[in-house]
Amino acid sequence: MKVGVFWRRFRNVELQRRLTPDKVYDDAYDEAYHHYEALKEAGFDAVLIEWKDDPIKTYEVIQKEEVDIIFNASSLKEIEFLELFNIPYVGSGIDLAATDKRMRKDIVAAHGLPTPKYVVAYSANEIPSVDHLRFPLFVKPIMGRGSAGIDEENIVYDKSRLPKVVSKITEKIGQPALIEEFIEGREVTVGIIGYRNPIVLPLLEIGYNNVKTNTYEHKMFDNEIIKCPMEVPEEIEKRIKDTALRIFKVLNARDYARIDMILGKDNVPYFLELNTYAGLTTAVERGEKHVHHGYMGYMAKAAGMTRKEFIGKILESALERYGFEDKELLLA
Known part of the structure; x- marks a missing residue:
């Protein structure tokens, strides 16, 4: 049994790099090495595998190393790759990884579990009505990670401030903006x-x-x-x-x-x-x-x-x- 530990450059900071490229630290390798060491300590045979832009090259490395299961898949693209080649991996499947924050909130709410009310904006010029929401509001990328794009201006106390924050998410990060009630x-x-x-x-x-x-x-x-x-x-x-x-x-x-x-x-x-x-x-x-x-x-x-x-x-x-x-x- 051999475990391949994936690592991918900028995996945690790729979205924030679009906003503040000079203020990000890429710890992707360090994080993967931590997992590799922990698995070795636990008695498993493990190898570090860098994710390549060309998935065929990644597959060739997995084959060469005779890896049985992958640890540390960190994006939808990697999970799609593992599913396509029928490679066992640690973590949630494509049925969950492919959903965004809005879809997960909807599923949770459908099961009677509490989550803040929300709307989704696709541009600063087409923000849905928020009159039914209680201010302050909180604005974030619909598929963000690592607090990318989040600073104090994302807490919005006045409707007139919404377009500026939505624009940061939709134009600079390139994702729809989830606008939800800010729960104190x-x-x-x-x-x-x-x-x-x-x-x-x-x-x-x-x-x-x-x-x-x-x-x-x-x-x-x-x-x-x-x-x-x-x-x-x-x-x-x-x-x-x-x-x-x-x-x-x-x-x-x-x-x-x-x-x-x-x-x-x-x-x-x-x-x-x-x-x-x-x-x-x-x-x-x-x-x-x-x-x-x-x-x-x-x-x-x-x-x-x-x-x-x-x-x-x-x-x-x-x-x-x-x-x-x-x-x-x-x-x-």
Whole structure:
């Protein structure tokens, strides 16, 4: 059994590069190397594979290395490639990866789970009516990642400010803009690993350092105030975890995912989005290069997991889905 760990240049910052190319740091290789090391520590044979622009070249490397399963697929293009060539991989399938934030919100709402009301704008000149929405509003890319395009101006208190923010999303990032009600409360993110018997990790609360939301720079340069486990009454904790687990299941997430929510002042956990490519990096080992710390890495630590146990469990979930049941044989 051999695991190929994908890495792709600028995987986390490709959208933000369109706005501030001089303020991005590409940690794609460092992140993949973290996963590679964790898998080796867990006893798996692993190899790093760089994603090529020509998918045939990527396929040739996979064949040459005799890889059995891929870890760290990080875009819809990569998942389409793996599906096309029938290569097993870790993480959610094309049925979820191909959906945008709007579609996921609609599915969640259809199952009776709370999520802020929204509209979608395709240009600054054609913004749908927002009269039925409660201000302030929050504007973000419909398929964004890594807080790309997010700064404090994305919180909109006045309708006259909407065109400027929508234009940033639609013209500079090149995506439709999701405009939703801004729920005041505590930002909480919930990590879940597994598939048949998913495990909900300790809750993580994201506090802000002199900003009103988790902007790109605030997040990518680890400026957040992290509280993990989040301090909430037991009944509220259970409500958040139960809601997150239902979302994980109704969206058919696989192996790992992170659900972002706002715990409103009414103690209702409102669904914002599900991250299929959530960051999994943990604290680096002594002597290793610093790498941006993933939220799920904090959760794993709070759950008492080492990085090899954490990454290993995620891989084992995928192996179980594909029918590779004998772990001793896999490690041979």
